[in-house]
Amino acid sequence: MYIPEEKISEILNTSDIVDIISESVILKKSGRNFFGLCPFHSEKTPSFSVNASKQIFHCFGCSAGGNVLSFIMKYHGITFPEAAKMLAVRYNITIETKGVDPAKKREISLKESLLRLNKTVMTYYSGELKNSDQAGKAREYLEKRGILGDIIQKFRLGYSPGSWDFVVKVLKEQKISKNTAVQSGLILKRKEKAGYYDRFRNRIMFPIFDINMQVAGFGGRVMDDSMPKYMNSPETPVYNKSRILYGLHAAKQHCRQEGFVYIVEGYFDFLSLYQHGIKNTVASLGTALTPDHVRILKGYAPRMILVFDSDAAGISAAKRSIKIFMKEGVDTRVLVLPKGNDPDSYVVKHGEEAFKKLALKAKTVMQFLLQVSIDTHGLSVEGRINILNDMKKHLIVIGDSALRSMHVKELAETLNIDEKAVLEKVRDQYLSHSSKRISLNDKNKDEEKLASDRREEQMISIMLNCPEIIDEIKNKDVLDYFYSEKLKRIGKKILSIDSNKEAFITDVMAGMENTRDQELIASYAMDDFFSDKDIYKTAMSIIQRIIRVRKKQENTLTSKIISAEKGCDSELMDLLKQKQKEIQQLHDRI
Ligand SMILES: [Zn+2]
Numbered sequence: 226m227y228i229p230e231e232k233i234s235e236i237l238n239t240s241d242i243v244d245i246i247s248e249s250v251i252l253k254k255s256g257r258n259f260f261g262l263c264p265f266h267s268e269k270t271p272s273f274s275v276n277a278s279k280q281i282f283h284c285f286g287c288s289a290g291g292n293v294l295s296f297i298m299k300y301h302g303i304t305f306p307e308a309a310k311m312l313a314v315r316y317n318i319t320i321e322t323k324g325v326d327p328a329k330k331r332e333i334s335l336k337e338s339l340l341r342l343n344k345t346v347m348t349y350y351s352g353e354l355k356n357s358d359q360a361g362k363a364r365e366y367l368e369k370r371g372i373l374g375d376i377i378q379k380f381r382l383g384y385s386p387g388s389w390d391f392v393v394k395v396l397k398e399q400k401i402s403k404n405t406a407v408q409s410g411l412i413l414k415r416k417e418k419a420g421y422y423d424r425f426r427n428r429i430m431f432p433i434f435d436i437n438m439q440v441a442g443f444g445g446r447v448m449d450d451s452m453p454k455y456m457n458s459p460e461t462p463v464y465n466k467s468r469i470l471y472g473l474h475a476a477k478q479h480c481r482q483e484g485f486v487y488i489v490e491g492y493f494d495f496l497s498l499y500q501h502g503i504k505n506t507v508a509s510l511g512t513a514l515t516p517d518h519v520r521i522l523k524g525y526a527p528r529m530i531l532v533f534d535s536d537a538a539g540i541s542a543a544k545r546s547i548k549i550f551m552k553e554g555v556d557t558r559v560l561v562l563p564k565g566n567d568p569d570s571y572v573v574k575h576g577e578e579a580f581k582k583l584a585l586k587a588k589t590v591m592q593f594l595l596q597v598s599i600d601t602h603g604l605s606v607e608g609r610i611n612i613l614n615d616m617k618k619h620l621i622v623i624g625d626s627a628l629r630s631m632h633v634k635e636l637a638e639t640l641n642i643d644e645k646a647v648l649e650k651v652r653d654q655y656l657s658h659s660s661k662r663i664s665l666n667d668k669n670k671d672e673e674k675l676a677s678d679r680r681e682e683q684m685i686s687i688m689l690n691c692p693e694i695i696d697e698i699k700n701k702d703v704l705d706y707f708y709s710e711k712l713k714r715i716g717k718k719i720l721s722i723d724s725n726k727e728a729f730i731t732d733v734m735a736g737m738e739n740t741r742d743q744e745l746i747a748s749y750a751m752d753d754f755f756s757d758k759d760i761y762k763t764a765m766s767i768i769q770r771i772i773r774v775r776k777k778q779e780n781t782l783t784s785k786i787i788s789a790e791k792g793c794d795s796e797l798m799d800l801l802k803q804k805q806k807e808i809q810q811l812h813d814r815i
Pocket of ligand 1: 263264265266273284285286287288289
């Protein structure tokens with residue numbers, strides 16, 4: 226459903242964040258803000274705050290934050306239009322879909338028909354499993370695998386009969402258009418003659434739900450050794466494989482409670498774990514995990530445990546997935562099961578407690594990669610050099626310098642190689658891969674950078690709390706001096722919004738492109754540590770400091786170039802000169 230922008234502002238301006246949030250969180254007033262226990266992370270003392278005049282919330286514990294719409298989305302696990310609709314109903318605001326562009330309208334109506342169709346077919350498949358004689362072997366198969374009736378019911382498992390036209394007939398009965406059905410992937414057009422046939426035949430059916438509990442697609446498994454063992458719906462307008470994880474609709478609350486999520490591969494892995502009480506689990510269904518998957522999961526659990534079989538296929542799948550998790554900066558562990566087990570067989574054999582105990586031994590990503598590399602190369606002199614070459618590629622991906630140096634140390638100890646030598650290797654890798662990170666180990670510069678980031682954060686905070694400073698920031702091009710690209714981008718977005726309006730912060734928030742940016746805005750807007758009286762003065766001195774530090778950096782660069790010239794490090798010199806040119810261009814504009 227598409228909702229026009231003016232409707233969104235109407236909803237935001239009519240609704241009251243304190244009213245809405247206090248329906249799900251007990252709030253107490255303290256100073257300018259309301260405080261309560263955060264619904265998004267577990268805590269004993271309240272760090273979740275709501276500000277009525279700014280209409281924002283922010284958690285000082287887990288950094289969740291945003292406006293009333295972001296709260297509803299996060300709390301109920303629903304989409305933006307759904308959240309808007311929910312508020313509109315509550316405040317008697319009518320949302321008309323009139324005036325919507327016809328192409329968009331067609332798209333919406335196709336999606337709605339596909340979801341309706343999937344739901345209908347799910348009901349039929351599920352009825353077959355329960356009642357038809359033909360499904361006898363399917364019921365036996367599920368029983369043999371230990372899947373109980375209430376799990377079959379909860380996840381709406383079904384059976385697709387062996388005939389070629391079961392779904393085709395259902396469609397006729399229900400008067401559903403063939404065209405829609407073809408787009409759903411449930412039926413296919415015959416090649417040789419006219420007519421259609423069912424995609425799924427004689428299989429146990431697993432409806433794949435999206436986060437809003439709607440049936441996005443299906444998976445089907447044979448009950449013998451015929452191939453393909455599993456078959457899934459193709460990608461459709463409602464089934465986006467790079468975003469949907471099997472079971473998340475049921476697991477989301479449990480992921481929040483436990484603070485982490487197990488990621489397994491198959492339907493039966495998921496169902497078995499769930500049935501054994503390990504409900505904070507999702508399944509990737511054998512498709513490679515994507516950054517979207519990881520980002521979606523991050524909204525429910527800060528930590529993730531990848532569970533894999535110990536065979537070669539499992540190890541290589543783990544290695545592929547890990548890259549995505551490292552890039553997304555998530556706390557990830559890898560649990561490789563003992564030989565000959567998958568999550569399903571392990572939990573069936575050993576039970577919930579044994580599985581959880583095993584999970585405590587899950588390796589960090591680096592430990593896992595190191596183990597795989599040791600298993601491949603062995604610990605001879607040559608082997609250790611190969612391991613070092615493997616590991617340096619992984620080490621440079623780690624953004625956090627403290628964490629990186631910890632891993633360098635660990636690696637040096639395991640391989641019994643001098644830490645400096647390891648560091649040297651990693652530095653080489655850096656230089657050949659990234660032109661931006663010139664100095665890996667330049668501690669002073671890192672610290673200076675952190676200090677500047679803090680000033681830049683304060684600057685953003687002041688822009689939100691004292692819009693009078695905004696002209697000064699425009700005149701001096703202060704944002705161009707920012708080190709942090711992220712804060713620069715956010716700052717520019719703030720400058721583009723009319724700061725004279727009453728609803729300035731609401732507008733800024735609505736203009737942010739993603740949840741993370743909204744959270745940042747909420748946290749900076751909530752930052753009340755400047756007293757109103759001297760905020761302008763403080764702002765001016767921070768502006769001067771930001772500009773001065775950048776100019777000082779220019780001088781430092783010049784001296785680095787001189788010493789690089791002496792040391793004949795031409796690559797480094799080019800990089801430094803490039804940097805100097807950029808800074809010069811910046812200053813020429815002032
Ligand atoms: Zn929190």
